[in-house]
Amino acid sequence: MNLKKASLIIAIILIIDQLSKIYIKTSFRLGESVEVFSWFKILFIENEGMAWGAKIPGSYGKIILTVFRLFAIVAIGYWLLDVIKKNKPKVxxxxxxxxxxxxxxxxxxxxxxxxxxxxxxxxxxxxxAEQPYGEWLKGNVVDMLYFPLYDGILPEWLPIWGGERFVFFEPVFNIADTAISTGFGLLLVFNKKAFPKEEK
Known part of the structure; x- marks a missing residue:
């Protein structure tokens, strides 16, 4: 893969991600949802922290997280350039x-x-907006993709959770999260191709 193709992939994902978020943000109230199928809904939530809603406590927690993300993106970008420059595996x-x-x-x-x-x-x-809700580095991540493939009451005979409501798959995510998960998935599934052992 060359730099031009990598840049095109990144640009397409960013455009789709940001357009979907802007549309949801300017069309839905927080918590509002639309059922597309019984197993797929558009549900608008905002994530103040990390994946799965985890947060860094304290008034500066959000800024610390965002600054960490900025450093991380620089490191990932450098890694990508190095991989392209050295003509490493496409995957x-x-x-x-x-x-x-x-x-x-x-x-x-x-x-x-x-x-x-x-x-x-x-x-x-x-x-x-004339009166925005936050400050620089303190914005919330917009999530909207919700796939409750199973939403029901577990059988009474199950130990511990029997009789309780169970939802699978419960996390709400966005296009950016999908790209990250797909990238990590490729590294796991094609690990040997991505990191071939060098012959001595």
Whole structure:
């Protein structure tokens, strides 16, 4: 893979990711959902922290997380350039490009969304609002893809969780998250091709 192709992949993912987030943010109230299929819904939530909603505690936790993400994206970008320059396996370049695009997509939310959107609680947000909801580096990541493949009550005979409501797959995510997960998936599935052993 050359740099031009990698840049095109990254640009396409970023455009789709950001357009979908802007559409959701300016069309849905926080918590609002639309059922596409019984197993797929568009559900607008905002993630204030890391994956699965984890947070760094304290008033500066969000800034620390965003700054860490900025350093991480620089390191991933350098890795991608090195892989392309040394003509390493295509699957490795694909994986890193996907991870880079996804990480950058969520960083854009964290860095800019707090100062370009107003709040979504009880209202549809406005882009380039006069009174934005946050500050630089303190934006929330927009998530909207929800796949409740199973949503029901577990059988009573099951130990511990019997009789309780169970949802699979419960996390809500976005296009950027999908790109990151796909990139890591490629590294796991094609590990030997991505990191071939050098012959001595």
């Amino acid at each position: 490795l370049a694909w994986a890193i490009a996907l991870i880079f695009a996804g990480a950058l997509g969520n960083i854009i939310d964290s860095v800019f969304y707090g100062v370009v959107f107003d709040g979504s609680y009880g209202q549809v947000a406005t882009l380039f």
